[in-house]
Amino acid sequence: MKELVIQRAVLDYLELYSRTHNIYFFRAGVGNVQTMQGRRFKTGKAGCPDIIALVPDKKTGMGKFLGLEVKTKTGRQSASQKIAQAEIEAAGGEYHLVRSLGDIKAILK
Numbered sequence: 001m002k003e004l005v006i007q008r009a010v011l012d013y014l015e016l017y018s019r020t021h022n023i024y025f026f027r028a029g030v031g032n033v034q035t036m037q038g039r040r041f042k043t044g045k046a047g048c049p050d051i052i053a054l055v056p057d058k059k060t061g062m063g064k065f066l067g068l069e070v071k072t073k074t075g076r077q078s079a080s081q082k083i084a085q086a087e088i089e090a091a092g093g094e095y096h097l098v099r100s101l102g103d104i105k106a107i108l109k
Helices: 003-018 079-090 101-108
Strands: 024-027 031-034 040-043 051-056 063-070 094-098
Touching: 003 024, 003 051, 003 063, 003 101, 063 079, 063 101, 079 094, 094 101
Parallel strands: 063 094
Antiparallel strands: 024 051, 031 040, 051 063
């Protein structure tokens, strides 16, 4: 299964899940954008996870940051993604590799 298919399924699931649970999420794209005037600028930060979510922590009731990196079964993290993972975890957030819809369901349990 292609990474884009997995990512679309995860985003669709989060959309449905958000209708009955207090979560905030978005797809975090990293890349270059060209304006209508022809200028180019970079968006995001290298290694940023594909999806960012904020969910209630069941223990504390506070918001919990989730960085969700979507990969195929054989997909591997880049060096910048490994750095992003370390930075997110050092700051108290969670970072997850999501390889299937079952993975996101388990994370949100």
